[in-house]
Amino acid sequence: MKTIITYIALIFICASCAETTHQEKAPIEKSLVEKKISVASQIAQLKTDGYQIFDYVDEKTGDTVIMQQYFMAFLKSGPNRDQSKEEAAKLQEAHMAHLGRMYEEGYADISGPFGDDGDLRGITVYNVPTLKMADSLANLDPMMKSGRLMVEIKPWWAGKGYPLR
Known part of the structure; x- marks a missing residue:
């Protein structure tokens, strides 16, 4: 009986840890997605702030490099x-x-x-x-x-x- 109770307690502890970990990660992942801004927005902001910039497209990746x-x-x-x-x-x-x-x-x-x-x-x-x-x-x-x-x-x-x- 003690063994069964111990296993059940371990299962609840593991489940609550997994849930807590998931809950803690969600705001972090969400904030990273929210912070990602488009290249066009970055370029516009840099120009508004007075920075000298130019951009080009990297032939290998197709990404715009500022x-x-x-x-x-x-x-x-x-x-x-x-x-x-x-x-x-x-x-x-x-x-x-x-x-x-x-x-x-x-x-x-x-x-x-x-x-x-x-x-x-x-x-x-x-x-x-x-x-x-x-x-x-x-x-x-x-x-x-x-x-x-x-x-x-x-x-x-x-x-x-x-x-x-």
């Missing part, structure tokens, strides 16, 4: 690098906070240092409509304000939504 102009900021050693170790550490902390804020607010898509100790220190890719905006955001960085770093920004084209691999 190319968007981003802005790649090259961070270079600046003229004022004589800060004390403590000052440099504080500037680095503020620099990281600035880059984190740019990412969180959607202005920058990726940032990172180079792996050597050359004059070219790192990059940030800004996802903004204009060079002027990218330059303004980059120069808000405490490292730029202090002169420890300088920035050179170049327009750069990439497929909208393509991940790094």
Whole structure:
């Protein structure tokens, strides 16, 4: 009798878990479907927001690829690098906070240092409509304000939504 009750309890537990899992997935799947927008809508929104774009059809897949102009900021050693170790550490902390804020607010898509100790220190890719905006955001960085770093920004084209691999 104990064995039968145990099996029945297990069946109810499994059934309720399966139902809960199904219920939890449904809103997630629904929200993904709702978020999917057409290529035409994406193009219209990007143009409305002032982004430079063009599109083409990929011959292999038949998909429309949207190319968007981003802005790649090259961070270079600046003229004022004589800060004390403590000052440099504080500037680095503020620099990281600035880059984190740019990412969180959607202005920058990726940032990172180079792996050597050359004059070219790192990059940030800004996802903004204009060079002027990218330059303004980059120069808000405490490292730029202090002169420890300088920035050179170049327009750069990439497929909208393509991940790094």
